[in-house]
Amino acid sequence: MSWDEVDESVCPIARSLSVVGDRWTLLILRELSMGSTKFDEIQAQTGMSSFLLSTRLKRLEADGVIERVPYSDRPLRYEYVATDKGKELDPVLLALRGWGMRWGKYRKNEPPAVNMVLKRTGETIDADWVPGKADTPFTFDLCDATVGRKFAAERKGRAAAFRAGRRASASKSE
């Protein structure tokens, strides 16, 4: 069975996986939900090659999961935003987050990578939290998120390593 065939299956899980069944794709969507919307930002935080990221972004755009929006006219530059269809994948990310928090190897009492609070009620979105009917379909837009100290440091380190790598390859090609 090729992935074209999976796409034709009547099973909605198989159909969804034909669009997003790929860790990179879901990491891209994580980045968009965290406000990393520019190509370089996404690349720095996921560690994808330019080619791979570009291919995946085009595919997600073709599937109607993300949109390109210009943020600068001269030079013309785009950022990427999740469409409604894309945002409705947030419950998948939420479920992966909960599972990772429950079953990942964390130190005891390690604070969450991202503190999430439901705007509507102020309740903390922990590993076992599930949205009620009032918050369905759930999207991360319903939450206030604060990146924890450790995850912020990790992300800062990645951004710095990415810039350093780019400077190194620029000076090599001079």
Next chain:
Amino acid sequence: MSWDEVDESVCPIARSLSVVGDRWTLLILRELSMGSTKFDEIQAQTGMSSFLLSTRLKRLEADGVIERVPYSDRPLRYEYVATDKGKELDPVLLALRGWGMRWGKYRKNEPPAVNMVLKRTGETIDADWVPGKADTPFTFDLCDATVGRKFAAERKGRAAAFRAGRRASASKSE
């Protein structure tokens, strides 16, 4: 960033994806939840090569997501079952199912591939259903599932094609 590094991230989504961020892995878990627990059955329904399926099953066993259980002594044969850790990925599959039902290209009023009913209350688990606190952590064990006519035919066709392919390659090697 390699996937070893992603595994080290404090982000629970990245950690989860390092275990299950792969369409094949999630399709294997779908099969286990549907009662296809033997190697050949999983292979027939996912269309994976023996090598790929075998690699993924070993990885999932090493990660504590599935277990091998003998179902026959002579010859010694195993089937695969999800552990508690594996069953708690069902909310991820449920979220993918819901998204696929909402955004997949279905005919209007097309019946669901699998009819799912919550045992505890009898309510239908449709695209927008989310588990309440009483049903969290959600697993498919909490549901009665009936495979719809169209999906049953699709699965039967795959099983038949798989057997035919195996017969053909057996007669070639004779």
